[in-house]
Amino acid sequence: MDATYDAWAGPTVGDLGELVVLDRIVRRLPAGSPLLGPGDDCGVVAAPDGRFVVTTDMMVHGPDFRWAWSSPEDVGWKAAATNLSDVCAMGAVPSGLVIALAAPQDTPVAVLESFADGVRLAVDALSPGCGVVGGDLSTSATFTVSVTAFGDLLGHDPVLRSGARVGDVLAVSGELGRAARGLTRLFHEGVDAAGEPSRAATLASGADADPDVARQRRPVPPIADGPLAATTGATAMLDLSDGLAIDAGRLARASGVTLSLEAALDGAVLDEVALHGGEDHGLLATFPPDTALPGGFRRIGVVLDRGDADLVRGGVAVPTTGWDPYADWDGAAG
Amino acid sequence: MDATYDAWAGPTVGDLGELVVLDRIVRRLPAGSPLLGPGDDCGVVAAPDGRFVVTTDMMVHGPDFRWAWSSPEDVGWKAAATNLSDVCAMGAVPSGLVIALAAPQDTPVAVLESFADGVRLAVDALSPGCGVVGGDLSTSATFTVSVTAFGDLLGHDPVLRSGARVGDVLAVSGELGRAARGLTRLFHEGVDAAGEPSRAATLASGADADPDVARQRRPVPPIADGPLAATTGATAMLDLSDGLAIDAGRLARASGVTLSLEAALDGAVLDEVALHGGEDHGLLATFPPDTALPGGFRRIGVVLDRGDADLVRGGVAVPTTGWDPYADWDGAAG
Incomplete structure (x- = not known):
């Protein structure tokens, strides 16, 4: 766990073990109404169109987010939102998500609960009714989240990037540009004297309350x-x-x-x-x-x-x- | 990159950049015959049944595999095989995979190519025609692979773990037991004097040629x-x-x-x-x-x-x- 995020205390994932942690996370995730949710070898999702679209995106602590700048809830929101966005960019309606997460053993369980809250908040705000139908919980030296999202095409063809015609x-x-403005502010003001991301500097500078920073954290x-x-x-x-x-x-x-x-x-x-x-x-x-x-x-x-x-x-x-x-x-x- | 796997040389992912690396990986992955493969915001997979099953599994260097004991091709094989297994355990026929992979920047591109070869070999051997329809390539201090697999139910109900009846x-x-026997041998003979996984010890002990070790690496x-x-x-x-x-x-x-x-x-x-x-x-x-x-x-x-x-x-x-x-x-x- 990043020292800059020591606001998160309580028992760790290593203390409680996989089954207890899973139970505490799953109840906070959006359930949606899949044909079969988590708990068996697979989830089952309806595909009334007879086809489905699928996208996957991995977020890694360091290159993709930093605890100094984003809360676990922010990371959950962003992991869901970016994948839902790829689904809708095909013209599809999101129909389900699966989430694989690997956390260091000393990660407080509260961090994973907060991550799950972020996923639920994003789904409720952006695509209500889309549930998490499965997942995997692992351990890693690097906090890593991988989300895969599905969507239904409602009977029309997927909208590809290759279909533009002259005259369109x-x-x-x-x-446009708000998330980038937020990130620029974090890089300039949310760092310590050595240029490292710093939660204290983010708070002291006022960047924490910047609506553009909010968009960087929660698109x-x-x-x-x-x-x-x-x-x-x-x-x-x-x-x-x-x-x-x-x-x-x-x-x-x-x-x-x-x-x-x-x-x-x-x-x-x-x-x-x-x-x-x-x-x-x-x-x-x-x-x-x-x-x-x-x-x-x-x-x-x-x-x-x-x-x-x-x-x-x-x-x-x-x-x-x-x-x-x-x-x-x-x-x-x- | 693990020092015990220095057999892998050549340009790194950091040297070549995402686009070149992606191109070199994708051409080695099994294409299958999806309605739309990699290259747009989503892939598109047929779901003739009107439902699909989905499972996801993350493999992390350290807890889930070690370069000292498994080649990148082994890891690709196992990542595909374990997910295909979850699909078939519902009674479904595998219809597609997506793969998210995060590698340290100093990872030789040859490692990722070999990983892709392992995925292709597993699919060709276990479920020919099942293609990789999308993915994500990231960077991480910890080599991490997340595979999500789909399957079609062919018109029958999914076989759940909850359906057993008295008298069945x-x-x-x-x-049964071969992969465990292989792992036990690696833990006993594939380690150095300090008990750390060691490629040299694995080779010197003969464990490398043990068919049970092969099953641990490639179920x-x-x-x-x-x-x-x-x-x-x-x-x-x-x-x-x-x-x-x-x-x-x-x-x-x-x-x-x-x-x-x-x-x-x-x-x-x-x-x-x-x-x-x-x-x-x-x-x-x-x-x-x-x-x-x-x-x-x-x-x-x-x-x-x-x-x-x-x-x-x-x-x-x-x-x-x-x-x-x-x-x-x-x-x-x-």
């Missing part, structure tokens, strides 16, 4: 807008996990088009942080030109014939390269 | 026998992951019965290792009394009215408690 409208749903992806986009005829869609520019580049290359941002959006509406900041988990989608954009989608550009660049803004290419977890992360400084 | 035949499929669950049991009318079933006695206890308590082992099986056929050794991933099932046992199933006992014990053998209670990953593992000695 480019639209976005959800917030609020527009889950309902995913299936809404699919039923409205979206031609392509993806989850904005790494930033608008990077993810727009992925959509452009997969579809063989160039995306052009409205010149009118320059400045305050689509500034550099909104363009390059990740982890907001909004949705980027393309729609046929005459579509009344559904839900929270707003127009930010158009789809052009493939040119030299993936993404342009006022005729100028926008870089669409980005963060690489292996190349850019210094484990020792993490 | 108790039967087992797969090997061979009888995957096809799971759906076969379901179509033959099995009333209860579970995967033998923690040992026959422990898992029999789970089935007995869930079903509200006592399981009685045939007295004639005492001794060589069902010795103490077969009874208490885990990780073989065979199947324990109950069938109506007049059933011709399918596939590799053989009779080992009968289902009795619930008595004082979960499991009896010649009228004497057999302990059904077992291994707890938190209570029994010493991380420092792992």
